[in-house]
Amino acid sequence: MATEEKSQTSHVKHIEPYTAEFETMVPTGMVKFFRTCVIWQFVRFIALNIKMAIVIFKSHK
Amino acid sequence: MARVVIMGAGVSGHTAASFLQDWIGEEHEVVVVTPNSKWNWIPSNIWVGVGEMSKEDVTFDLAPVYEKAGATFKQAKALSIHPEGGANEDNPYITIEYTDPSKSGEKETLTYDYLINATGPKLNFAATEGLGPESGNTVSVCTPDHAVHASKELQACIEKMKNGEKQKFLIGTGHGMCTCQGAAFEYIFNVEFVLRNAGVRDMAEITWISNESFLGDFGIGGLHIKRGGYAASSKLFAESIYAERDVGWIIGAHVNKVEKGKAHYELLDGSMGVEEFDFAMLIPPFAGVGFKAYNKNGDDMTSDIFAANGFLKVDADYTPKPYEEWKAADWPRNYQNPTYKNIFAVGIAFAPPHLISKPMSSPNGTPINPTPPRTGMPSAMIGKAVAKSIRDMIGGADMPTHTASMTEMGAACVASTGKNLFSGTAAALTVYPIVPDFEKYPGIGRDLNYTFGEIGLAAHWIKHLLHYGFLYKAQMKPGWKMIPE
Numbered sequence: 001m002a003t004e005e006k007s008q009t010s011h012v013k014h015i016e017p018y019t020a021e022f023e024t025m026v027p028t029g030m031v032k033f034f035r036t037c038v039i040w041q042f043v044r045f046i047a048l049n050i051k052m053a054i055v056i057f058k059s060h061k
Numbered sequence: 062m063a064r065v066v067i068m069g070a071g072v073s074g075h076t077a078a079s080f081l082q083d084w085i086g087e088e089h090e091v092v093v094v095t096p097n098s099k100w101n102w103i104p105s106n107i108w109v110g111v112g113e114m115s116k117e118d119v120t121f122d123l124a125p126v127y128e129k130a131g132a133t134f135k136q137a138k139a140l141s142i143h144p145e146g147g148a149n150e151d152n153p154y155i156t157i158e159y160t161d162p163s164k165s166g167e168k169e170t171l172t173y174d175y176l177i178n179a180t181g182p183k184l185n186f187a188a189t190e191g192l193g194p195e196s197g198n199t200v201s202v203c204t205p206d207h208a209v210h211a212s213k214e215l216q217a218c219i220e221k222m223k224n225g226e227k228q229k230f231l232i233g234t235g236h237g238m239c240t241c242q243g244a245a246f247e248y249i250f251n252v253e254f255v256l257r258n259a260g261v262r263d264m265a266e267i268t269w270i271s272n273e274s275f276l277g278d279f280g281i282g283g284l285h286i287k288r289g290g291y292a293a294s295s296k297l298f299a300e301s302i303y304a305e306r307d308v309g310w311i312i313g314a315h316v317n318k319v320e321k322g323k324a325h326y327e328l329l330d331g332s333m334g335v336e337e338f339d340f341a342m343l344i345p346p347f348a349g350v351g352f353k354a355y356n357k358n359g360d361d362m363t364s365d366i367f368a369a370n371g372f373l374k375v376d377a378d379y380t381p382k383p384y385e386e387w388k389a390a391d392w393p394r395n396y397q398n399p400t401y402k403n404i405f406a407v408g409i410a411f412a413p414p415h416l417i418s419k420p421m422s423s424p425n426g427t428p429i430n431p432t433p434p435r436t437g438m439p440s441a442m443i444g445k446a447v448a449k450s451i452r453d454m455i456g457g458a459d460m461p462t463h464t465a466s467m468t469e470m471g472a473a474c475v476a477s478t479g480k481n482l483f484s485g486t487a488a489a490l491t492v493y494p495i496v497p498d499f500e501k502y503p504g505i506g507r508d509l510n511y512t513f514g515e516i517g518l519a520a521h522w523i524k525h526l527l528h529y530g531f532l533y534k535a536q537m538k539p540g541w542k543m544i545p546e
Contacts, residue, residue: 023300027305041518044519048515055472056471
């Protein structure tokens with residue numbers, strides 16, 4: 001009997017090959033982890049606010 | 062003393078009213094006419110629709126806010142515009158009918174020196190047979206009451222799943238000419254998030270249906286963001302999140318009929334299909350609210366100032382032309398009606414010159430393409446620019462002094478994909494400019510330095526802060542002008 005090995009995408013439900021869902025990219029476990037890692041997201045919070053503020057102020061010129 | 066009448070108090074109308082009252086309110090009169098007694102922060106309706114917020118969390122009473130600011134508030138719906146006056150009135154005027162319960166049904170004539178049409182859209186559920194909460198077939202999150210109803214229906218489905226009954230969810234757009242794919246995008250992933258947290262995700266089959274020709278079009282022809290050394294299409298990122306969250310998709314679809322538990326649709330390739338569902342939230346197409354306009358003699362001149370879709374014509378180039386010939390210059394800059402220089406339209410109420418996405422139709426001739434979004438940040442910025450122009454015109458300027466072209470402004474958008482302080486996520490996106498300009502930005506039509514996107518908890522925090530920030534600003538509390546549009 002084959003044993004299931006843990007891969008970088010084992011968090012994703014089985015995707016049927018040769019479907020549109022199979023032909024796109026899916027995030028790795030690390031990407032998923034960092035999306036809700038509070039410390040990293042606090043850094044991103046500051047970065048995103050700066051980036052969005054630049055676009056907003058550029059648009060208000 | 063000049064009188065500025067603003068029809069509608071949504072994001073754009075309320076922005077224009079707030080600033081005008083602040084700038085000229087002491088010497089001139091600002092009158093707001095809207096059929097609703099409450100202001101609604103529409104982006105948070107999706108959280109009401111999944112039971113994460115209440116109706117009260119996303120609304121507040123307008124009357125006390127305008128009373129405190131000194132503006133005149135009339136809870137009424139506008140019926141007609143008379144830009145040349147009429148038989149008994151030399152000044153331009155509109156007619157209104159009160160929806161205020163104390164005067165319900167009473168009609169009134171309201172003269173103006175400047176008129177801003179900020180009525181937003183008519184939710185045109187009737188465009189698709191059987192669509193909408195009134196039919197009982199589908200729910201909506203377009204209004205707070207709709208969202209409350211959607212939440213109740215969703216909770217009923219969750220109970221069924223807890224009792225072992227599988228449920229099918231269909232979420233997206235309910236017609237081939239819809240806009241607001243972003244709201245439906247947020248709703249489908251918030252539903253998925255809520256189902257996961259309720260422990261019933263494995264009992265649910267969730268499907269997206271929309272009129273976009275590719276996932277990630279969002280009515281702005283898609284966008285590109287920098288990732289891994291590439292300018293990558295929004296299609297990749299949109300498809301990725303659907304695949305990751307196990308949400309299927311049907312795209313290029315015009316839903317042409319809805320029955321109880323069944324949505325009939327036509328695809329861009331001309332084929333027909335039926336999707337069964339237990340719960341469906343399908344956004345309706347938008348149309349103008351359906352004003353009539355009359356000249357001095359009382360003759361109907363609606364088609365002179367309104368486009369066929371009911372939106373007001375402004376300083377755009379409405380000459381029909383193929384997609385390949387579209388230019389940034391087609392888009393309006395000052396939002397002034399070309400015939401009547403004291404009439405402006407802001408937010409959804411102005412008639413766009415054409416789509417932003419490429420027009421497409423099925424072999425049967427059915428148009429299936431997203432219509433241009435003009436809500437949120439651009440809507441507020443247009444409202445403020447028009448308010449500045451009117452302020453200056455009242456002060457003596459002979460033409461609008463400020464512009465807010467969607468081809469020269471960017472937009473920041475935060476799309477929720479799950480509401481929780483620690484496990485929630487959202488997609489933070491900016492595009493610059495909103496309407497791609499392939500002459501100025503050859504290749505992908507936008508400036509990659511100011512067009513970006515990422516998903517994460519930080520974006521959810523921003524989304525939540527925007528909720529409180531914009532409700533604070535709209536209530537004109539101390540320092541409200543410091544919060545940008």
